[in-house]
Every structure is written in C-alpha cells, then in structure tokens.
Amino acid sequence: MTRYGMSIDIDRCTGCGACMVACAVENNIPPAPEGAGDRKGITWIRVFQVNNGEDGSNRKSAFVPVLCQQCGHETPCVSVCPQQAVRVDPQTGIVGQMPERCLGCRYCMAACPYHARYFNWWDPVWPPGMEKTLNPAVAPRMRGVVEKCNFCHGRWHAAKERAAAQNRREIDPGDYLPACVEACPTGAIRFGDLNDRASVPARDARQDGSFRLLEKLGTDPKIHYHSRQGWVRQIASAPSGKEKARG
C-alpha cells in the first residue's frame, strides 16, 4: 500500500521548463495549435514565475512548478465527475483520469483549486511525420476530454511489469520516476512513497520551510513544496488581492 508523492524545492527550480517538455514528450501531449494561449494549452506540469512584487534589485523571483496535487482527502475532482472517469487508485494513491470515459463536461476543472486539469480544446495534431516520435506506452487523447498529471502512470505499469518479470511484488523505488522528476536538471523535483518515512519526499515534507498549496482546504495534497524564503512560502495561502504572478 503505497502513497506516491513529490517534494519540490522551489529554491532549486530555475524555471528551465525541462519538466514541462519532458512531461509532454512522455505523455504524448501535442504541440499547441495556432491561437492556443496559455489558458487553452495543455501542460500537465506548469512552471509559474512568481515574484515578491518589489521593483529593481529588491525584486525577488521564484519558479513554482504546479502539477496535479494528487489530493488524498475529499479529492475535489473525484466526487464531482458524473461518470466515474476520475478515480483514486487505492494501490498507489494516484488520482487517475480515464480519457476514454470522460464526457468533457469540465466540472472537475471547475472543482480543482490548482487549475491542474486541462481540456483538449483541439484534436491532437502533430506536424507531419512527428507522430512517429510518439511514446508507445501512452495513447494520445481525443478532442473534448479532460486530462491531467497521473505521475506518468505508463511508467508505473512498466515498472510493475519489470518487477513481475523478476517475480517481485513491490517495484523498487529507483525504477519508477515520473518524466519530470527524471528530467529536472537541478533535482528540484523529488518523488517517492510518502508512506515510507525514509523516502526522499517524506523526509523533505518533514523539514521546516516545507509547505503545501492551499493546505487549509483540507484536500491533503501529496505535493510538498519547500523554500527557505518566507515570501515564497506566502504562495501557499489564498490570494491577497494584489497582482503577484507572471506565468
């Protein structure tokens, strides 16, 4: 019985975007068509640039990767889906989306406080020939359905199979890493089983300066952020009312 989670060290994130691109490659997310802005795009993990609102050399910026927070308690998107297209896998604690079941009513998107769910506004289209580079482990989604981060579920399956091949029941932690974790050049994103107190994210979650987004909503997100800078930790709480973001 595992509970996969992440810890993201904001102080280490340089906003290079490798995680976003790696995610898109791994999960066969198509390039944005003409006219898609940042509000119609599909970025299962999206890096926001935030700043402390100061100007000149007092201005401090940080980059915050936001992905599905994999809420563990009263998961907002699960209860609202009218046809059970969203479910929490009891084995892994991963909140999964079944695109072939999804009706595209977008109720779950309205329900998600982290804006971590994305709708396929267009048919998935790759430039001619580029579809050859698609990842065989993941099926591209059709137009009109919602999708989101599922901790690279394809990789989990693969790891499961490898484990089975060596007739082990548990997969070994190093064998299963989501694409973003693998791609992060600074190792800002760490992944592991939160139930295992020794795992990296579990340890990170315990150290001070670590926080979760909108914790007070009581949805028990499984993504733990960390920063030594006080002003960065502010982002965990509700908006204050003045413009803070680029991203």
Next chain:
Amino acid sequence: MIGSLVFLGAFYAVLAVVAATVACAAIRSRRALAAQQVDEIRWHETFHELPPSERQCRHVATGEFRYRECPHAFDCRICETHTRLVARKPLILRDTPQEEIFGMSFPLDRFYHRGHTWVRPEPDGTVTIGLDELGRRVLSSPDRVELPPAGAGLRVNGTAWRVHQRNADVRLLSPVEGQVVEVGGPDWVLRVKPADGCPDLRHLLTPEEVRPWLLREMERLQLALSPAAAPTLADGGVLVDDIAANYPEADWDAVCGELFLQG
C-alpha cells in the same frame, strides 16, 4: 453502495411510475375506443370548453336559479337537482305555449335539444329526429349532407348527421339513443328506433322551455353573425328565412360552431 441503491432506486421508481401512467392511459383509451365512447368523450370535452354562460342550466332559463352551471353536460337524466325541481313543481300549463316564436314555428309535439335538433315520438314506437326552425334557417343552403346509413347506432349528444355549408362542417348532435331505421322523411331527417323501447327524453327541452332558451340562442347567433350590430333578432323582429344568404361575410364556421355546440 447504499447511496447508489437509494439514488438509482428512486429514479427508476419515478421512471416506472411515469411509464405506468402513460401505459395506463393508453390501455384505458383502447377500452374506451372499443366501447365506442368516443362521442361521449367528445361531447364531454366540447361541453367543458363552452364558456360558462353557455353551460347554463335549463332551470336558469326558467328563472328558478339566478345562476347555475350544468354539472352533467346537459344530461338531465342523471341530474338529481332536475328531478327534485320537477318533482317539487309539477308541470302547470298556465297558458298554452304557441307554436310561433319570433316568427319561427316550434311545434308542441316534440322535444328540443340544445343543439337545435328535435325529437318527435311516433305512433309506431319509433321517434323521428329533425332540425329545428332556427337550425334550418342557419343551415339554409347546405353544400352537402351526410346522413348515417340505416342501422347505424346513435348516442345522446353523439353525431346524428353532418352538414357542410361553406367553410363549416357541422356535426348535428343526436338528441336520443337508438338505431337509425330510415333516413330522409318529409319533415324529419332520421327515423330512429330508440334503445330500450320507449325513449327517455328528460334531458330535452319541453316546448314550454323553448322560448327563454331561444331568446338566448338568438342573441348568441346575432353576436356570432355580426358582433357589431345591435341585437335586432330577439326583440320581436322577424328572422329572415335564409340567414346564410343574408350574412355572406359572416365566418360561417364560427357561427355554426357557436349555434350547434361544436366546441
């Protein structure tokens, strides 16, 4: 789990109820069709769509009520009030009612239906049915007349025969229940062998009641013919013989619908 049971249970129950209702209605209507209640139902509906003023009880015309709507679709045979009233005030002939009313003859030997048909009991036990004077003058130049074949069954307030005149297609309501024996007599239209021997005519107007009723009828006719004009028909003014010819511009469909209770 329980949740889904309750939820789905509730909804499928409701759906079942709705379906059952429709099915029930369907079955009942099949029965009704089989039992040939179409005429009754049609008359029933027609009656209930009449404006209240025209659903008036015959006893208002006689002044016993200041206001009363007929609750029985003009079928006094099942009306206690009617029987009560008749019982309380037996028929006194104060003055012999004359045949001539507003220059129209309403002979005393017959009973009148509110749809302007009459019934005359014949010596041989049958009854003859015809169109009364006012009706005749309105349907003075019919384009086509559809009479039922001999042997056809009639039901009270059902269709006796049809008359087409201009844009109007008039169902003349049958005053009695019975079987058509013969059609197209000298002064009558249908000869009918009444159901169960002697005809029950309680629901029809007696000649004595005709006058006040006719008064209203002519007002209505007048209104239907030309809503603008003053009521000249009723106040002793003699009614022209061929109304159809005299009011070419009148909406004949409306006039006949009004007069012959077409609904």
Next chain:
Amino acid sequence: MDRQLIARRLPRCPARQFVLWLLPWTALLAFGLYAAGLCLVKGLNQTNMDNRFAFGLWIFLDLTVIALGAGAFFTGFLVYILKLKELSAVIYSAVVIGFVCYSGAVAVLLVDVGQPLRAWFTFWYPNVHSMLTEVTFCITCYLTVLFIEYLPIILKNRKLRQVPSFLVFEFQLHKLIYVLAGAGTFLSFFHQGSLGGLYGVLRGRPFAFREGFAIWPSTFFLFIISAVAVGPAFILLTTWLVSKISQRRLVKPQVLDLLGRISGLLLSVYVLAKTVDTLIWINRTSPGSGFPAWQYYSWNPFGTWILFAEIVVFGLIPALILLIPRLRRRTGWLVSAALMACLGVALNRFVLTVQTLALPTLGFDQFVSYRPSWQETGTFLAVVAYGVLVYSFSFRYLQLFPQERALEAAPAAEAEPVEEEPVLVGRYSL
C-alpha cells in the same frame, strides 16, 4: 388550412402577420444552429472558454433557464396536488414554458460537453456522489415528463382531436395528469437543488463552497426556494407579455395577482435564507478554508455591489412590492417586480457560475476575465429563438389559456356568481 387548425372562438392574427412575426426568429434560430454546428464539428475551440473558465455563457444560460422553467412544476404542483384551481388558467402555458426551457437547456448542454456522443455514459456508469449525475438524471426524466404533459395540450388541437384515438388518449391521459405532476414535482425539486449543489460542493472553490445538511450544501436549498419563487413570477411575466403582444385578455386579473402573491411570499423567504447563508459563509465557511471573504470582492469589477444587487435590489425590493396588495394591484408594479425577481435569480446564477471561476484560488494566479465568442452567443440566441417559436406556435394552434374563451364570450369580466337555492317563482314566469 391555417384557420382549420385554430380553435373556434379564439381570434388569432392573420396567417401573413404570423409569418412575418416568425421570420426574424427563424433567421435567428438558423444562425444559432450554424454556430452550434461549428462547435460540434470543429470542437469547443470555437468558444472562448478555456482551462480557467471551464464553464461560460452556456452553463449560466442553463441554470437561469431552468430556474425560470420551474414555474411548470410548481404550478403543476399547486394545481393538481394542492388543488389550487385558480391557477389552472395558466397551467398549460406553464407546461409549454417549462418544456421550452428544459429542452433548450438540454440541447445547449449537449453542445457544451466535449464528447456529446458519450452523453449516455452518465446513465451507464453513474457516479451517484456527483451533483451533476443527479442533475442529468432529473433533467432528462423531467423533460420526458414535461413532454408527456405537453402531449395532451397538442392533441387538444382542433384538427388533431378529430382523430378519435387522439381525442380519447388525450382525455384519459388528462385524467391521470396529477400523477405526472407529482413525479415532475419530485424530479424538479431534486434537480433544482442539485443545480445549486453543483457549486456548493466545490470544496476547492471557497467562493462557492457552502456547508449544509446531510449530503446537500445550503445552495441546494437556496436554489430550490429561489426557483419556486421565480417560477410563478416568470409565468406572470410571460402571460402579461403574450397578452400584450397578442392584444388579448388571456386570464382574469386575479390569476396574475395570485401568482404575484405566491412569488412574493417565496421570494421573501428566499431573501431571508440567502442572507443568513451569506453571513454564515462570510464568517465561518470561507475563513475556515483559509480565504478571507473580503478578498473575493477586491477584484474589479466584482465588488460588494454585486452582493448588494443580488440580495437587496433584485431580491428584497421585488419581494416587498409583490407582498404589498396595493402595489400588486397595479399591473406596472406587478410586472416590473416579477421582472426584477427573474433578473435577481439570473444574477445569482451568474455570480455562482462566472464569479466563481473568475476568482483566483492560488496565491499567485490572477483574476481572469472572459468574453463569449460569437459562436457561444449564437447558440445562446438559438435557444431563445427556439423558445419563442415553440411558444408562438403553441399559442396560435393550441389552447394555452382556458379562460381566454370565457373572457371572449363575456367581455366584461364579472365576478363569478355562486350557485344558490332555487327561488320559488312559478315556472315559465316570463
């Protein structure tokens, strides 16, 4: 032919005039259908909705229209269950309006979802914990009921009733109509509520999230009350409008007055409940989830004015007008109060749909705005046109207002005299 279809004694405008009236609406409908077609064929990229604004004009439209359509079930309830006979003067019209509203809403919903072909999944794999499932079930069921209620009205048409089987079926069905009214009441009651619950359960959107009783957040009940409050008001409004346009007296003034009174009563209840709910939300619910309530109203253009407008201007004021008999008796006041009530509910649905989605939830995201694309607006207009057309045809060829004939026959609407004991003057005293 046209005249043959129109019931006797119901004067209707000449066919040419009717066609002229239909033309603009038909054009609008055609345009709207084209727009909707684009959305279906090319996908929802034709709209200006996006990942932040997952709901837009259409959901707002659905919520409003369904609230306004509540008149159908509520009047049915009053007439057939509570035997409030006066209201049978508008029941047919109410049914048609209800049918129009619901069918329109369902049609738009089908355009709104990304995969309309999978609409039936909801019935196949229902997630009973989702308010949307409840909504889908109820609305589809209730639409069926409405259709069945609409059927007799159609069969009553002068030409159709010539067919014996139609006549009889209509007659028999009408005898059982109270069962349908009951079912309709049950269904509407639930989905009006669950439409409110739709937002009330959004734990992730503290602006919309509400505590409640059992599995239902307070918005569930607020929506029911507001819907039944505004339903009669909308019927009042439409009846008045139709009689203005057709220049006919359709119902006795007492009927409108009664509708107004009912609406007023329920509206005042609603205003009270809404106020209490808002206070609880500001002081407990919202802070409880870490969101100071004032913050919601610090984003232009949605200041506190919108709260005030919703509760006082379009809630309290019309309620008072409708409760004061002296004002109610004046058609002007009555109608404008009804209009305000309708607008109030529309505003409430707008706030829950648009403001909820526009407000930022994360500390670093922004207040977003949204302007519907012409395709969305077109689809919206198509529903309006569709409604007008269906109602126009129904009004012309069916008998929506039973009292109309009577009022026609007796132009001076005299107070209904009551039956009394026979006066014992001699018979035939003429």
Next chain:
Amino acid sequence: MQTTRRDLFKFAAGSAAGLVFTPVPWRLITDTALWSENWPGIPRPARGEIHTRFTNCALCPAGCAVRARCVGPQPVALTGLPGQPLCAFGLVGHHLPYHPGRVTQGALEQAAAAIAHRDPKASIAVLDLRPGRTASWTYRRAMAAIPHGLYLAPKRISPAVNLADAKTVLSFGAPLLEGWGTPASVFAARERFRLVQVEPVPSPTAALADLWLPIRAGSETALARAIAQLLRKQALPPEVAALTGIPEEQIVSVARQVAENGPALVVAAEEFPAMSELNRLLGSLGRTVFPRREAPVPESWTRAAAPVTTFASVADHSIGVLLIDESAPDTYLPWSVVQKKLVPYDPLVVTFASSRAGYGRHAQYLLPTAVYPEITSDLPPALHSAAATFRLAAPLVAPPAGVVDPPTFVARMARLPLTPALRERAGAIHQAGRGTVSTWRDGKSVPVRQVKFDDFWSALNEGGCWIDSQGPQAPAPQMESGSFADPPVEQSSLPLVVVTTAVPQPFSPLLSKLYGESNLRLSPGRIALHPETARQCGVTDGARAALETIRGRAAVQVSIDSGMPPGVVRVAATPALLDLCGPSARAKVVRV
C-alpha cells in the same frame, strides 16, 4: 386491399417503435462511443521492440551526452545520462527532422556552378558559426587551398571556464542558468559559488542570482571598467553610478566581494576587453579561466590550414563569395553586420541550413543540411571543460535524400581529397595515445592506450567521449580586443533601448509548452515592456504592435512585465528580429 397514406404512417411508426426492441440502436450507441475514443486523425503510436542508443547533443556547444529510447530505428524519447539531464531543447531534439519549417531540397549544382564562376580576384570565405569542429578544420584546409580563401569565425573562441572552483561569479548578462554549458555541471557548481548577475532585464538567471544589478542597458563596459579601477585601488569615477544606474556603494561592495571572496570568475554574454581585464586583475587566469584546449588533429591538417579570422577583423566590402555553415548554429551575426563585409556589387551568399529562418532569407542559395539527430559531426570542446574532449553527434536517424554535408561540399569545391575527416581525426587522437575514452552503455572509461582503434571509433559512434588526460595549462590566454555592445546612441525618435534575448534555433514545435502555453519564456516575436512604458507606447498586454528601429519595422506582440525596467524593450529575438535590432539598438513600439 389498397394501401392508403395512413397505412404507410402506421407502418413507419410501428417499425420505429419496433426498432427500439432490436439490439440495433443500442449497438450503434456503443459504437459511436468507441469511435469517439479513437477519433479519426488521432495518431496511433508505433509499437515495436524498444532499445537504448547513445549519442551527444549537437544543438548547442555544450554537447550533452544523450540516451535515446528508440522504437525500432525511431527515437521516441531523449534523456540525459543519470546525473546529467538535458535542457528543455535537448529533450525534444528528436522532433527536429519533422520540423514544419524544414527545407530538404536545394539547387546544389547551380550553387556549385555559381561559385565556380565567381571573379577570382574577390575573396571567397566560409563563415563557420560553430568553430572548433573537425568540419572547421576541413573548411580551413579548403580555404587554404583556394586563392583568396578566408575562414571566418563569428568571434574569437572564448576561453574555457571552471565554475566548479569559482567562489564568486560576476556575470555580465551571461545566461548562466539558462543553458550555458551543460545544465548539470552548472547546477552542480551553483551550490558553491555566489552569483552576481549584471543584467538590465530580470532574466531567469537574474531572478535566481544571489545579487542582481539591474544595470542600464549598454553601460556594462563602464561598470566593468569602474570595478577594474576599484580593484587597482583607484577611485571610482563619479559619473559611473549615474551612467549605470547602480548606486556607488553597491558597485564598491561588488568589487569587494569579487576581490575578497575568491577565486572569482567574470563571464559575459559577449566577451569584451574590460571583462578579460577584470579576470586578469582577479587572477582568475589559470584558476577559473583557461584557454580552450582542442583534441589532437592530424599533422597534415595543421600544415595546410587557413588561419582563423574573426568576422569583425575582415575588411569591409571584401568578400565576393560567402558560404555560411548554419548546420550547427551557435552565434547569429545580424545580417547588417554580415552585409558590411560583402562586396557591394552582387555578392554571392550560399548558406548551409535546414530552414529559411536564418541567413536563408538573404542568401541566393540555401543548401539543405541534415539536422540533429541526423547529422554526423563532432562537438567543439565544452565551455566548462579545461581539458580537451572529443565526442561525436552520431546519427540516430538517417537524413532524408537531397541534403548536403557542408564540409564535403566545401572540400569538393576546393578539390581536396575526399577522406573521412572524423575518422582521420579519431585516428590522430588514438595515435597521440593520451586520455581516456568513456562509453555510456557500460559506464566504463578506459585509457585510449588500451583500446584498439576500431573499438575506439565504435565507442565514439555510440556516444562515447574522449577526455584528454593533459590538465589545464598555466599561460594566460592573451585577450583579443572586441567590444561589448556600446550604449546605443540617444535618439529622441526611438525612445526605447532594445535588449535581445536569443531564442535557440531551431526548436521543436513542442516547445510551445514553454513559449505559448505558459509564459515561462518570452515567445519568439514577442516583446516585453514595463507597464508604464507600455502605457506611453499606447499598447496593452497581448496587443499586436510594430517594433521600429533604424533598420526597419516588424510586427510583434506585447507582453507586459512589471519586472522590466522602464524605457527598455526586451525582444525575444528570432534571426529576423536580430537582423532588425542588430547588436545594440534603440527602437520604438507603435500600436497597429
């Protein structure tokens, strides 16, 4: 009996009702749903046996090692080696062969003929945008063999730096944390040094620096000179603070930091004398700054090779034929700069490129080349490695028919004997016998001396890397004069100072994730303005606008960024925009 219309109706209605009780409609419903699951046009990923191959990324001079997951012959995912991840651009390198803007056909013969018929007196030059490769040696040999032949590098090869040993890094706009050197090595070092970023705009590097000096654009040289004077214990020139917009005490403290918290390192986006001077004063030479070392080359090549001439030092209007190798882009010289060197009367420009985005817009002939990961080439020594290295970008997929290999073309043009240059080079390295070769498949690294040449060669072709054992050499590299972009001349008609942010070219369409679908990076063709500046220009966020410089105007889209300094326009520079803006420019933004 004869059928009436009524009968037909009855029949229709009956059959419609009956149909509901057949499986047909239900089956149809299910099928529509299934159909919607694989909507026509949704590509099916090719399945097949999956294996791993190794190569080196040729997209930028950093040349990271790449591990490719391939389905059959087709790479479907590129990742770095454990501990050395790739950058966002490298991760999607395998998309480039399918880039919509790619050119695969060119007039090869005509170009050759045109070159052959040039007037022999005008000089013929090869501009090599990424010097230090084996291809560069081929060019040099070819140019030596041709009369008036010139081998041009866009700029002097900057010295190698050693971030690992630096304690303080003073960076003049160098994109240290944005793909400058291999990400892994930079971030590994980042833990240990303090970064002072001198940059007019809040780039990601500036955002993450320990100290960001928002300097007035174009006054970097002045600041560098001022710091140099402070290091020489001279007084700070009074006007500097005003000129650079940085308070004196801050300049002083920075000077103290670099002086005291050594070893220090000064880097810049573009090398300029004052910076080299600072490195000299700080004694970085030999500690954190080294001459770039090259892998051994065959004796025969060095004997007959044209000298490396920097583009700036060529006489204006002297080049008759210019061949530009864009196949491995690094720095892009604005067209205006290039044009200055061409003969005024119809010069011939031939470019080797895979798209028309670059010089293809100006050249008479564009000869299509292979792109990474099709190309076979070696990579110049990495910026951050003091020791010489040699590694190959071995092709993962076969290039399409009709593409040209630039060095081959040039060699043929110069009638050089056509020999496999890379193999010869490898041979030379193997002969020298120094250093070790490491292969990724088994993660072993063995001394070259112990491997046979064929194994060495195949190791290189499997992404192996040769690293020289000879450490860094002491003698300080002598700094050559070039200049940091001078402050653009004041012009009232063009109120804004342009700061260009280079956009790596080409990049996979999938990078729309960074450019369009998030505002993580300023997308190509976009400009960023301070809200106040935007108001003055009368443009709003996301509005279309025109950017005007002395060289012309171009359509751009506006992004408002409160972090921008007022009076500065930041341009995400595609080659086209770089042509427009040049090395340093003033501009104005007009609403359209």
